[in-house]
Amino acid sequence: MQVRCTPKAFDVCIIGSGASGGTAAKVLTEGGLNVALLEAGPPIIPERDYKEHVWPYDLPHRGVGVGGHLRHQLNDEFMAPNGAWEIDGEPYVSAPGSKFLWFRSRIVGGRTNHWGRIALRMAPVDFKVRSHDGMGDDWPISYDDVAPYYDKVESYIGVFGTKENIPSAPDGMFLPPPKPRCTETIVKKTCDKLNIACIPSRLAILTKPHNGRAGCHYCGQCGRGCMTASNFSSSQVMIPPAEKTGRLTMITGAMARELIVGKDGKAAAVSYIDKATKEERRLNARVFIVAASACESARLLLNSRSTLFPDGLANSSGVVGRYLMDTVGTHCGGYFPQLERMPAHNHDGVGGMHMYLPWWKFDRKNDFLRGYHTEFGGGRGMPGVGDYDRLCDDFEGYGVSLKRECKKKYGTYIGFSGRGEMIPNENCYCEIDPSVVDQWGIPALRFHWKWGDNEIKMAKDMQETYREIVEAAGGIFIPSTREDADHPYGIADGGVIIHEIGTVRMGQHPSTSALNGYCQAHDVRNLFVTDGASFVTNADKNPTLTIMALTWRACDYLLDQSKKGNFGA
Amino acid sequence: MTISRRDILKSLTMTAVGGSVLRVIPLEAAEYAHRMVNSEKAETQAYSPKYFSAHAYKTLQSLCNTIIPPDDDAKGAVEAGAPEFIDLLTSENSDYQLTLGGGLMWLDNTCIDRYEKPYLDCTSAQQKEILDLIAYRKNFKNDPGLGQGIEFFGFLRKLTADGFFTSEIGIEYLGYIGNTFVQDFPGCPPVPEK
Numbered sequence: 001m002q003v004r005c006t007p008k009a010f011d012v013c014i015i016g017s018g019a020s021g022g023t024a025a026k027v028l029t030e031g032g033l034n035v036a037l038l039e040a041g042p043p044i045i046p047e048r049d050y051k052e053h054v055w056p057y058d059l060p061h062r063g064v065g066v067g068g069h070l071r072h073q074l075n076d077e078f079m080a081p082n083g084a085w086e087i088d089g090e091p092y093v094s095a096p097g098s099k100f101l102w103f104r105s106r107i108v109g110g111r112t113n114h115w116g117r118i119a120l121r122m123a124p125v126d127f128k129v130r131s132h133d134g135m136g137d138d139w140p141i142s143y144d145d146v147a148p149y150y151d152k153v154e155s156y157i158g159v160f161g162t163k164e165n166i167p168s169a170p171d172g173m174f175l176p177p178p179k180p181r182c183t184e185t186i187v188k189k190t191c192d193k194l195n196i197a198c199i200p201s202r203l204a205i206l207t208k209p210h211n212g213r214a215g216c217h218y219c220g221q222c223g224r225g226c227m228t229a230s231n232f233s234s235s236q237v238m239i240p241p242a243e244k245t246g247r248l249t250m251i252t253g254a255m256a257r258e259l260i261v262g263k264d265g266k267a268a269a270v271s272y273i274d275k276a277t278k279e280e281r282r283l284n285a286r287v288f289i290v291a292a293s294a295c296e297s298a299r300l301l302l303n304s305r306s307t308l309f310p311d312g313l314a315n316s317s318g319v320v321g322r323y324l325m326d327t328v329g330t331h332c333g334g335y336f337p338q339l340e341r342m343p344a345h346n347h348d349g350v351g352g353m354h355m356y357l358p359w360w361k362f363d364r365k366n367d368f369l370r371g372y373h374t375e376f377g378g379g380r381g382m383p384g385v386g387d388y389d390r391l392c393d394d395f396e397g398y399g400v401s402l403k404r405e406c407k408k409k410y411g412t413y414i415g416f417s418g419r420g421e422m423i424p425n426e427n428c429y430c431e432i433d434p435s436v437v438d439q440w441g442i443p444a445l446r447f448h449w450k451w452g453d454n455e456i457k458m459a460k461d462m463q464e465t466y467r468e469i470v471e472a473a474g475g476i477f478i479p480s481t482r483e484d485a486d487h488p489y490g491i492a493d494g495g496v497i498i499h500e501i502g503t504v505r506m507g508q509h510p511s512t513s514a515l516n517g518y519c520q521a522h523d524v525r526n527l528f529v530t531d532g533a534s535f536v537t538n539a540d541k542n543p544t545l546t547i548m549a550l551t552w553r554a555c556d557y558l559l560d561q562s563k564k565g566n567f568g569a
Numbered sequence: 570m571t572i573s574r575r576d577i578l579k580s581l582t583m584t585a586v587g588g589s590v591l592r593v594i595p596l597e598a599a600e601y602a603h604r605m606v607n608s609e610k611a612e613t614q615a616y617s618p619k620y621f622s623a624h625a626y627k628t629l630q631s632l633c634n635t636i637i638p639p640d641d642d643a644k645g646a647v648e649a650g651a652p653e654f655i656d657l658l659t660s661e662n663s664d665y666q667l668t669l670g671g672g673l674m675w676l677d678n679t680c681i682d683r684y685e686k687p688y689l690d691c692t693s694a695q696q697k698e699i700l701d702l703i704a705y706r707k708n709f710k711n712d713p714g715l716g717q718g719i720e721f722f723g724f725l726r727k728l729t730a731d732g733f734f735t736s737e738i739g740i741e742y743l744g745y746i747g748n749t750f751v752q753d754f755p756g757c758p759p760v761p762e763k
Contacts, residue, residue: 053748056735057650060657063735067662179756186760218751341761344744349754382748383740388730396705398636398726403645403742406730410743 010036010249011562013270013285015256015300018110019544020291020531020551022234023153025242027555033562034247036283037239038254038272040292041106044081044113044235050225051078056384064385072386074103080225081107082114089439093446099486100430100447101495102295108252109235110293111498112544116352117204117222117231118375119159119545121150121170125362126421126539133369136423139536140508140517143170149549149556157232157548158210161202168371169199169358175207177354178218181347183379183414184355186336190473196465197360201375204232204545205350213237220381222351231351251283257442259288259304259313259527267313267527273440286567287526287558290504291551294533295324295430298503299445301514301529302432314514314521314529320504324428324447325538327499328372328420329492330459333478334470339379339412347380347411359540368457372420372540374466380411413478416469418462421540424502425452428494449494459489499543501532519554526567530554616653620660625673628688629655629725635700636729643742651732658728669728672721676703679718 011033014021025037056062063070063077070076075084083105094100105111124143129136147170154173161174177200180188191198205222208215214228222231229236242248253275260282262268267288274281290297298321304313312320359371388406395405427450436444463479470477480490487493494500507513510522519534521527530551532543561567618626630652637646646652659665676699677687684695691699702708703718704726733739 055737055740055748057737057740060654062654062731064658064731068658068665069662178754182757182760185757216754218754219748221748338760343758343761344746345758346746346749346751346755348747348749348751380745380747383734383743383745385731385735386727388734389727392726392730393723396723396726398700398704399638400640402726402730403637403640403643403733406734407642407743410745 008249010034010283010285011567012036012287012289012558013038013283014289014291015270016040016110016291016293016296016531017108017239017250018105018234018291018293018531019112019115019547021289022109022112022238022242023548023551024289024291024530024555025248026238027552028559029242029245029247031555031559032247033559034249035242036249036251036285037242038256038270038283039108039110039250039252040255040275041108041252043108043250043252044225046225046227046236050080050227052221052224052227053219054078054224056382062385068385076384078221079223080113082223083107083111091436091438091444093433093436093444095446095448098447098449099493100449101493102445102447102500103495103498104293104296107235108239108250109233112232112234113225114223114498115204115233115544116375116542118352118356118542119154119157119161119172119202119204119232120358120373120541121172122146122539122541122546123168123170125167126537126541129370129537135369137507137512137536140506140513145517146546146549146553149553150545152552153545153548156211157204157237158206158213159202159204159545160200160207162200164197164199164358166197166199166358166360168360168362169373172202174202175210177201178207178216178350180354181349181379182339182342182345183336183347183377184353186338186473187376187414187469188355190469191357194468194472195360196357196469198355198357201353201356203350203352205352206230207350216350218346218349220348220351226351254281255440255442256292256300257303257440259290259300261304261306261308261313261524265308265524267524273442278440287562288528289554289558290527290529290533291531293531294501294503294535295445295447297529297531297533298430299432299443301504303443309523314504314523314527316523317511317514319512319514321431322426322429323424323502323505323536324430324449324494324500325422325424325502325535326494327497327538327540327542328422328451328455328458328462329418329497330462330480330490331415331417331492332463332466332480332490333378333413333415334466334473334475335409335478336412336414336470336473336475338474340408342380342411345380348382353377367461368454369423370421370454370458370540372418372458372462374462375417375419376414378411378414383410414470414475416462416466418459418466419497419499419540419542420455420458420462422455422538423452424537425450430503447494451491451494456488456491459491463489499532499538501535501538501543504529504533505536506534507536518557519550520557528554528558616656618656620656620666621670621673624687624689625670626652626656628673628676629669631689632725633729633732635696636726637733644738646729646733649733649736649738651729651736654732654735655725655728668721668724672717672725675717675721 017039302312357374433446506515633646639645
């Protein structure tokens, strides 16, 4: 088979166009480098792909798709294309006794099209956990190293929030927050009574015009895609300025298969499948940035075996695929009778919570290490298919009484989701499956997963806290329905919270880590892994903001090294 | 020919992109598009069922109307298009076909057995009697023979609620206000104390 090589050599080739790849494309092209950006999926086209302001009755299937198969699914007909648990022709495997779900995006912008836009900074202590409590490992960098890049990212993308001086939740460069909804005023009032912190949330949604983008128009539908780009996505906010420089070459439908190393031990080319022609192609560059999402990046390195790197590229330490973490997640809710009395009013707001509960028990001894934050929401949202399942089962009957009960209970439910830090353990990792390959013959990943005791105790604390809040507010607690042995306290399966990270971790020592503090491979100096794979710990902060800050920092370093001639001519 | 939402948004995007780095539509233009879309009215035509026989569909309509009937406050599930929605999904889903198609047959057969008439020909008192049996799970204990009917009715109740509360009629009945452009989000109106 003939392999077609791209004639032009690029300064940098970025693999993946999500939070990390998009940020890298912007920073590097604006820094003067010629960049090729490979994305495994197609472009996203707002006027075709966004579903903003569609009513359920505008669609014959009312949002649940052919045969109602999207009923209760993460993605329904209203959502912009953003990823899936299963992709045709691209299998992955859970090892016997393990269950791991892997959400993957194949579209320009990657999972920023899905992201809840929750933009939380990691706290100083989150970078130094081992020094603090003896578990896990410290990062090779500190909060002070990353803080200037949090500033840059927040200033550019726009994040709302408030200055609170809470040690577990550092303040940032904030736009004003939106006013609380009724559900939020009730929870806030209750939390004040219980001495639980409840503060305006921090989301990458514009509450006023910012850097040429319009302010939010409060339709509450960020997940459907935002025609006014008032929320953040890589495709609408990071890629356009990169394109404007004239130095970006975007290659969509490009599934990276392997990184090829030269005799000098440096990464020389990426071999990828052009999905349209099913041909293998090669693209040369002086520097490679792998930003394909944590597990996909690990997979690419593990599949890049050579005489020089028999265990996979940049894997002399053997840590690639190891230290896989997700977020501890559990969910429950409550019925709040006081909401029955609310007059009809617009409750939409931004596409996410206006308030949240940061980790508040950082200054005391708990039954578990580390912490969690809490996301909550509910109220008078746009009605959707499946909303009345529980009520129908509880109330039963039929007729006017059922109809009135539905109206009475509309908007009276508030759900609570705990999001906590998982401590990496030896039972959680991914590796190349010995036999399964995808439709292009690229070996697939196999996942191993087991929650530790600390995570279970944390989920228990979450459920107990939410019960306390609901009952203190005069509501009726509705626990998580999944409290079987596999899901104690409703803890979600690995991968379900979609915060999987840690598989190509950074560290001080090349023997126990793959990357240095600039996301640069210890073994291969012209290779960077800038996505969530580089994380050492998975604090209770949604990773995306930190992914962008680490990427920006790595790219500033790369530009500096490039100017010094450290990556060749 | 009606202008589709996509056409509007596409033309807006093309004009907006010229002067801007970002793919951004001015707020006013997007709001205009939204109103245009809202003013489009779906054409209503007589519906011919895709899956159910004429008889089964009539029974389905009758059940939907009983589950969420019209009352003084709002029209009911039939006017809201629930039977069409249920028929469409059922035509595409073999599980739905088993539960709903089989359930309607069970209902007629049970009515013939008890009242010597299919459901639609029963008196309203007879219809109420059988529905009161299958509308509550607790009745399964006394009469396991009701199992299929109870499962059928429980599922149909959910789908009827889906069809009603996602319709224009149902959404207005609930009092959902939103899905629109708001310059400044006003926050929560005063929460009435008691």
